[in-house]
Amino acid sequence: MSSTDSPPWFVISGGPSSGKTTTIKLLTERGFTVTTEQASAIIAEELAKGKTLLEVRGEGDWFQREILKRQLADEKSLDRSETVFLDRGLPDGLGYERYLGLTPNPELFSASQQATYRRVFLLECLPVKVDWNRHEDEQVQQEIHDAIRATYL
Numbered sequence: 824m825s826s827t828d829s830p831p832w833f834v835i836s837g838g839p840s841s842g843k844t845t846t847i848k849l850l851t852e853r854g855f856t857v858t859t860e861q862a863s864a865i866i867a868e869e870l871a872k873g874k875t876l877l878e879v880r881g882e883g884d885w886f887q888r889e890i891l892k893r894q895l896a897d898e899k900s901l902d903r904s905e906t907v908f909l910d911r912g913l914p915d916g917l918g919y920e921r922y923l924g925l926t927p928n929p930e931l932f933s934a935s936q937q938a939t940y941r942r943v944f945l946l947e948c949l950p951v952k953v954d955w956n957r958h959e960d961e962q963v964q965q966e967i968h969d970a971i972r973a974t975y976l
Contacts, residue, residue, distance in 0.1 A: 829939040830903040834912035836975070837946035838968025839959045846946065847910045858901075860910035861893040862886070876958060883923055891916055891931050898938075913938045918971030943975055
């Protein structure tokens with residue numbers, strides 16, 4: 824499907840500390856419809872239950888399946904005629920699976936092949952900022968970014 828046949832959905836993607844959250848926040852402040860990054864939402868929920876970040880991220884297969892479930896529901900609920908900025912697209916999950924060395928999830932692969940976005944904006948890496956949701960160093964940041972980029976290409 825050509826990009827002009829796709830719904831007016833624009834993916835904001837990139838490795839950790841690339842400015843996605845800031846970009847999404849600015850788009851929200853300007854009145855655009857945006858989606859939530861599901862990984863961050865899940866991490867926040869699990870931390871509130873008393874888990875550590877490493878425990879949550881250590882549950883790789885479960886974590887990736889939960890992200891997929893929520894992203895599919897999120898995208899299904901969107902109006903296909905409305906301009907929407909997505910905080911990551913479905914193929915991002917394949918990029919993370921590639922980086923983590925996980926067996927590719929067939930459902931994620933299929934959903935990613937069927938995903939139709941007007942355009943994907945892959946933000947370049949910025950200096951790493953470690954916070955409640957990130958623990959990557961510059962090398963890991965670049966490896967994740969490269970895996971996401973290769974997946975979209």
